[in-house]
Amino acid sequence: MSRLKISLLALLALAVPLQAQPRRPMTLIDMIEAPQLSDPQVSPDGRQVLFVMSKPDWKANTRISHIWRVNADGSGLVQMTNGVKGESSPHWSPDGKLIAFLGRKPSSSAEGGSEETTQIYLIHNNGGEAEQLTEHSTAVSSISWSPDGESLYFLSSDPKTEEEKKRDKQKDDVYAFDEDYKQTHLWRVRIAGKGEKKLTDGNFSDTAYSLSRDGKKIVLSRAPTPRFGDSDQSEVFVTDASGAGEIQLTHNRVAESNIEISPDNSQVLFTAGANRKFETYYNSNLFVVPSGGGEARLLLPDFPYGIDDARWSRDGRSVFMLCNMGVHNELHQLDLDSRTPKQLTDGAHALGSWSLFESGSRHLFILNEPQNPGEVYVWGPDMSAPAPVTRILEYVARDFELPRVEKIQWKGADGVIVEGVLTYPLGYQEGKRYPLVVDTHGGPQSSDKLVFGSWSQYKPVLAAKGYAVLQPNYRGSTGYGNAFLRDMVGHYFNQAHLDVMAGVDYLIQRGIADPERLVKMGWSAGGHMTNKMITFTDRFKAASSGAGAGNWISMYAQSDVRSYRTPWFGGTPWQKDAPISVYWDNSPLKDVWKVKTPTIFLVGEKDVRVPMPQSVEMHRALKTNGVPTRLYVAPREPHGWGELRHQLFKMNVELEWFEKYAMGRSYTWEKVPGEAEKEPTTSSSR
DSSP: OOHHHHHHHHHHHHHSOOOOOOOEEOOHHHHHHSOEEEEEEEOTTSSEEEEEEEEEETTTTEEEEEEEEEETTSOOOEEOOOOTTOEEEEEEOTTSSEEEEEEEEEEEOTTSSEEEEEEEEEEETTOOOOEEOOOOSSOEEEEEEOTTSSEEEEEEEOOOOHHHHHHHHTTOOOOOTTOOOOOEEEEEEETTTOOEEEOOOSSSEEEEEEEOTTSSEEEEEEESSSOGGGGGGOEEEEEETTSOSOEEOOOSSSOEEEEEEOTTSSEEEEEEEEOTTOOEEEEEEEEEEETTSOOOEESOTTOOSEEEEEEEOTTSSEEEEEEEOSSOEEEEEEETTTTEEEEOOOSSSEEEEEEEOTTSSOEEEEEEETTEEEEEEEEOTTOSSOEESOOTTHHHHHHEEOOOEEEEEEEOTTSOEEEEEEEOOTTOOTTOOEEEEEEEOSSSSOOOOSOOOOSSSOHHHHHHTTOEEEEEEOTTOSSSOHHHHGGGTTOSSSSHHHHHHHHHHHHHHTTOEEEEEEEEEEETHHHHHHHHHHHHOSOEEEEEEESOOSOHHHHHHHSSOOTTHHHHHTSOTTSTTOOHHHHHHTOGGGGGGGOOSOEEEEEETTOSSSOHHHHHHHHHHHHHTTOOEEEEEETTOOSSOOOHHHHHHHHHHHHHHHIIIIIOOOOOOOOOTTSOOOOOOOGGGO
16 A cells, blocks of 8 residues: 555544543542642732642552642643652742742651651742752641741641650650640741741640731631640630730630631631530531620621631621532622621532632632532632633543432431432432442531542442442531531430431332342441441441441540530530430440441541540440451551552442442452452451
8 A cells, every 4th residue: 555545544534533432430449549639729910720639659558749730721730849758738929939838858856767847848930949948847837928928937836855855765755645745836937048936935736827918917726735625725816927915816615717817907707616605516607806805706696507618808898608508518708797698609519628819809619529529610700600720630520430419308207308419320220229328427517518429438439339329418417507416415316317217218218229238338427327327227238337436435535525525415424423324325335236237347546536446345246246247447547547558448348348248249359550460359358
């Protein structure tokens, strides 16, 4: 054949559209390997956006994050950093020429070796090598530019004393329980000369801060210690830019969040899970307090939604709010004169990592939806809907067959409307019944939303295996008003578990769920619910309890936090005339003798929120009573597992358990990419 004919055939081939590859179901590996976007930050001129993108590194056994930049119109995607350990927390300088971020570097340890500490780095927006700004003795966090661009503020814990370092080296390191911490304080570092100055000092921890727009004031959230369990004792303070002249603005026993001073420096905004009297255990509400001192005012006492985040408008005449509305959350704007909130966005999605443009007219956020794990989006008052800035994860909907996801509602046992998220199995056919996985969220002060899924809630993979998935926002969830949330006050398991079973029965009634193939799973409060359900009913054929509580009496002392558990049971188990019967009556362990459901338990070895003994108590009870059970402990892991192999194990072992006991079929474990093929791993070999 002549060269001319070959060229003509090649041109004809190019003219014919390529056949699109058929979409395939997602696997566990597919879910883990999806990039995750976070922390979008718009440049001062509004033309460019920084964000963090993390990807799994199987060799390092963790996700590695780098900083990327993209033009606001979606063009010009560029990777800005590429350190081996990754980077995070990008912040534009006020003139847009420099980018500050956090990275890790080795530093000498007490033993003469090296350990990694997080430090501040600077890189020019036009590229080049990053320069390390701080040489701080302890890890740096929470960085902010001063408005003049001459300094950066940051938080850091106090270093060990020379005596403590000496004792560590000698292994003379016995410590006092609950006292093995260092206080955290606010620092400032100059860009020119790199000089550092400690702005606050004392027997307290600054847990968060915010700078005024003119750089003259600092608002701080201050707690007795940096421990999570003491966050309810935090208070709001305001100081001048040097850290001097402090004024305490709040005097209560609730944790304040989202602290920010108004543009004219006259008022401080914050959110707190409290009512007007600062009584605790309410949906997160919006407060303002005079910056010179005075009474804090609740701005929206009858607002039906939880306020997850809040920001002053640029003119100070309104407040923007990110509000939890149950299965979705949306931007709202509150006019301070009329006290009338207006909803700005609406959709089947969840918004996160929200920030404002310098002009205040546009908003930037990560938008997560059932067909996309989360892209950077922008929204402004001239737009009918949020518009994507990035399109990094569009391949998910293009390459994979994804399930149908929708909001559903049903009546609880007492007639109250309950809401949830239903994921249909792939290839769903109306009139055909399917196995149902009931996955309950953590918190419990939280709510499941219309989102893609994660390593702990791998809905696309369950749907690919033929399961329907119900995520009920049971009583105690946020976003449905205070009465709905406070149903747990005085009795954790009042209507919550009945709401879950009512949702199951609703799907059976609709002809979707097979009553003979029901499965229960959940993590944290979702694990508490799993432990309750297997002691409440034997209708589930298989169950997985992740980091769940079984005995509220022992849990009260074991956990690192107690503040919101006290209202559940009407007091502590240590006080005179303690409500021990309430604690015990709400403990799944009380009725563990009833359990017939084969159940696995999973927990992190270093979990201080719901410590391992809770899972041990439940597991040993089931094992003694002859119920099929396994307890899997992940070394090094806290409450939320971070190591990739542990996440994959969790999903694999659950699927194998569900397939065996609910479906009566075998399951082949998914392997780490690139590893040699081996015989399928089974739970009996673990």
